[in-house]
């Protein structure tokens with residue numbers, strides 16, 4: 312079997328610079344805002360129709376019954392597969408490029424059109440350029456170029472556009488993983504083109520536990536609080552303990568994983584939300600300064616709820632993480648009169664790290680050295696992304712995140728992706744895919 316001239320491969324990708332820009336722009340102009348999950352179907356079809364024309368077998372998989380799925384906002388994913396002569400069964404292996412198609416809301420502070428895809432000073436601007444439609448476009452160009460060069464890969468190439476990553480990925484990669492789309496023997500290696508930087512390989516992420524803690528009280532008239540027992544006061548005692556005892560302790564727990572930014576190389580806690588008493592509303596006054604709208608009734612809060620976002624490091628384990636917080640609540644129950652509580656798990660994922668000598672890491676590292684002339688750096692992510700579903704549900708360990716774009720720009724106003732980085736990453740992806748799905752040397 313003839314081998315591919317990789318110099319020619321890189322030149323061909325360079326010659327497609329305008330096409331790469333245009334594809335990124337086309338994707339950015341489909342406003343796939345999540346929540347609620349706008350235009351998923353349109354974006355999945357756009358991608359699927361393009362890849363079908365280039366010989367991919369395309370499937371659309373709607374995550375029926377997933378959170379947020381409805382006829383108005385269908386959770387439509389697209390998976391495209393191009394099997395070379397050997398197919399995955401003929402001994403060759405499959406490389407899968409997975410990108411999420413959803414973007415976060417626009418927010419304020421933009422000077423460029425959020426869904427315009429405007430090009431200025433070597434950058435493409437718009438919501439999702441960096442996170443992560445630029446990376447998606449680069450993976451498409453990389454795979455299409457390999458195929459156009461007429462090379463019969465012994466393995467297979469796959470590209471997916473999946474939904475809801477920004478809200479946990481349960482209707483996207485999580486759903487597909489439960490159907491076997493991210494497991495052997497179908498897929499062997501996964502690259503997720505998230506915006507980690509063109510010379511960095513992200514091996515995994517810290518763990519996460521989300522839980523709702525509720526403190527309980529006894530309702531009474533707000534003018535006679537001594538007749539009740541305030542759940543808000545109980546919660547504030549708990550929050551005080553978190554702040555003065557737990558958080559300083561977590562800050563002492565350092566990980567050996569190369570988490571970026573370095574501030575996240577410890578355990579952390581955030582209180583994502585806190586609510587006590589009556590249903591929240593914004594009370595207002597009319598032109599005369601009189602109260603308008605519904606007014607609050609005077610009651611002592613009988614319930615207060617906080618959502619905790621505990622991020623933990625590879626050196627900790629989930630049970631101990633939970634027990635540490637539950638132990639503090641039990642301690643309060645034993646020492647503080649009237650204190651009672653409930654804890655509800657919302658979501659948890661353990662830390663994951665692909666070994667540095669895994670095939671997908673090695674292939675991508677060599678490709679980065681070739682294209683950029685420098686060694687890659689290896690990092691880990693403070694937050695989770697879709698790798699968590701691939702590892703846990705798909706049981707596939709050979710997975711990394713690698714893609715163009717500057718992580719800090721994700722979710723910001725005037726988000727952009729640099730065109731040179733876009734092109735370089737497409738070259739890296741093509742070389743890595745060739746090494747993994749191509750003939751064994």
Ligand SMILES: [Zn+2]
Nearest residue numbers: 442443476505
């Ligand atoms: Zn992303």
